[in-house]
Amino acid sequence: MGKTPDKELQIVPLTEMPDNSSFCCKSAELNDFLKNDALKDQEYMVSRTYLCCWNKDIVGYLALVADTLEVEAIDEYDKIAGYLYHRYPAVKIARLAVHKDYERRGIGKFMLLTTIGKAIAISKEIGCRYITVDSKPESVGFYEKHGFRIVEKYRHSDTPKMYLNMYPILKRV
């Protein structure tokens, strides 16, 4: 199957319990989060979940939380010279999943671009320089392809920590 045209994809904030039968990705944990925890976490102001819909089907979702990234985790050229604090502000992709029948059709990329757009909007209200994610090992290539760097000390962990510096992106737009 070919790419799903971006203009046919819709990002919709989660407002009610999604239809349990309608979303299934390869990760049981990610399915379970959407089914059981996303709405509750949102009500408790812990995360915000967005559904990616195509033709009324849920083809993906992402959940975002506030985060910080330790200065030592960042490659030298991504840092601010003379930065005084131990941590940089960030938006974290807490969950990102694509329906198993819709993988490799551009939906993950669309949700990443949506996340960058949201993070840039947030950075105009409160300081926010990075996007972080604790990736699944098999998804590291997906994030690297979109400019994320791996934090070396977590490279061999079960969920390698990765980050994207939004400063050069913002300077380009």
Ligand SMILES: CC(C)(COP(=O)(O)OP(=O)(O)OC[C@H]1O[C@@H](n2cnc3c(N)ncnc32)[C@H](O)[C@@H]1OP(=O)(O)O)[C@@H](O)C(=O)NCCC(=O)NCCS
């Ligand atoms: C990883 C995942 C989010 C990718 O989403 P997707 O919609 O299949 O990916 P896309 O079609 O948007 O791919 C965009 C680009 O990344 C590449 N890509 C996708 N998955 C990749 C992977 N696992 N490794 C390397 N590259 C990958 C694609 O080839 C494509 O490249 P192109 O632009 O040159 O054609 C999706 O496969 C998924 O949900 N997997 C299961 C859950 C998971 O691992 N989530 C991430 C947890 S942090």
